[in-house]
Amino acid sequence: MLVGIIGFGAVGKWVAEWIERTEGFELTAILDAVKKSHEKLTTDVDEFLSRKMDVVVEAASQDAVKVYAERIIESGRHLIVLSVGAFADAEFFQRIREACMKTGKKVFIASGAIAGLDAIYSASELVEEVVITTRKNWRQFGRRGVVFEGYASEAATRFPKNLNVAIALSIAAGMEARVRLVGDDVEENIHEIVARGRFGEINIRIKNLPMEDNPKTSYLAALSVTRILRNLKGGVVV
Numbered sequence: 635m636l637v638g639i640i641g642f643g644a645v646g647k648w649v650a651e652w653i654e655r656t657e658g659f660e661l662t663a664i665l666d667a668v669k670k671s672h673e674k675l676t677t678d679v680d681e682f683l684s685r686k687m688d689v690v691v692e693a694a695s696q697d698a699v700k701v702y703a704e705r706i707i708e709s710g711r712h713l714i715v716l717s718v719g720a721f722a723d724a725e726f727f728q729r730i731r732e733a734c735m736k737t738g739k740k741v742f743i744a745s746g747a748i749a750g751l752d753a754i755y756s757a758s759e760l761v762e763e764v765v766i767t768t769r770k771n772w773r774q775f776g777r778r779g780v781v782f783e784g785y786a787s788e789a790a791t792r793f794p795k796n797l798n799v800a801i802a803l804s805i806a807a808g809m810e811a812r813v814r815l816v817g818d819d820v821e822e823n824i825h826e827i828v829a830r831g832r833f834g835e836i837n838i839r840i841k842n843l844p845m846e847d848n849p850k851t852s853y854l855a856a857l858s859v860t861r862i863l864r865n866l867k868g869g870v871v872v
Contacts, residue, residue, distance in 0.1 A: 635659050635867050638687040638711070640702060641694025642666040642675060644848035645716065648856040649691055656860075658867050662687050665702075666694070683709050689866060691859055696720040696794050707733040707741065714742045714862050716855060719790030719798040721805065742862045747852035748799045748825050750838040751806040758808035762831040765812045766803055769824040770796065772817030774850065782815040789813040795850045799825065823852045 637653050639646050642664050650672070653661045663685040664675040676682050679702065689712040692699055699720035706713050707730070721727040721743075734741055745751045754761065766786075772778040774796070782789055786800035787810060797813060804811045807829060818824075827838040842852030865871045 635689065635863070636662045636687045637863065638663040638665070638682060638685065638690045640665045640682075640690060640692045640698055642670055642672065643693065644845045644851055645856045645859070646691075646693040647847070648845070648853075649693060649859050652856075652860050653863075659863065679705070687711055689714060689863070691863075692716055693856075693859070696790070696798075700726060703730055703741070704733050707737055707739050710737065710739060712740050712742065712866070714744055714859055716744045716746060716859065717794070717798055718743050718746070718802045718805070719794050719800075722787040722790045722801050742866075743802050743805060744855070744858040744862060746799045746802055746855045746858055747823060747840065747842050748803065748827060748838070749840050749854075750827060750836060751802060753836055754803065754827075754829050755806040757829065757831060757833040757836070758806065760831040760833040761807045761809060761829055763812075764803060764807040764809060764829045765814070765827070766800055767814040767816065767826045768797065768799075769816045769818040769820055769826075771820055771849065775817040778817050778819070780814065781817050782813065784813060786811045786813055789815065803827065 653659045663682050665682040669677055690706050691714045693716050696717045696719045699717050775781045786804045789797040789800045800811050800813045823842040825840045829836040842854050845851050
């Protein structure tokens with residue numbers, strides 16, 4: 635499987651290294667705004683899209699999703715999105731859905747640093763409430779205590795590097811999640827999810843180690859991308 639990557643930060647580098655050591659995958663192109671030391675990296679989107687690839691991994695930013703997503707889909711590639719907060723823009727999200735319907739290509743929403751989206755999506759027709767509380771080291775925000783309390787669309791816009799997961803959760807649940815972001819005396823990135831409805835109740839707690847190169851991002855975010863790649867390549871999907 636031929637793979638391109640947008641964004642060559644902590645997650646992009648980790649995914650690139652995984653691709654290069656994993657049988658059945660080939661890294662064919664990397665797109666980044668800044669020229670960096672990798673033979674397959676370009677800063678030009680036209681050059682990036684001229685190379686052969688079956689799927690593109692976005693590991694850059696919400697802005698990158700908004701700039702490149704439609705063009706990638708219309709060029710005949712699947713797209714894996716980590717910066718899911720871009721879909722807080724309902725009009726943009728609808729355009730992406732329509733582009734997928736038109737081309738037959740798919741956008742895969744990475745679960746990022748959380749878990750249980752499959753169960754919440756399964757129950758989405760009966761979900762009545764979904765809440766996520768995120769705790770990260772207070773130094774990221776300059777103070778301890780509640781940093782934000784509100785809904786997912788505002789959370790993902792105000793904290794684009796911290797709360798993309800709130801939009802992924804909202805899409806899975808079929809309704810906008812309520813969000814609470816807390817600066818705490820923790821070294822891990824902790825997410826606590828509660829979904830309730832006529833199906834019952836789901837409680838999930840995830841304690842992630844942050845990536846060494848980027849404390850705002852958890853290793854599970856990168857692993858959620860490689861899980862999608864393995865599903866695309868394999869015959870059995872988990």
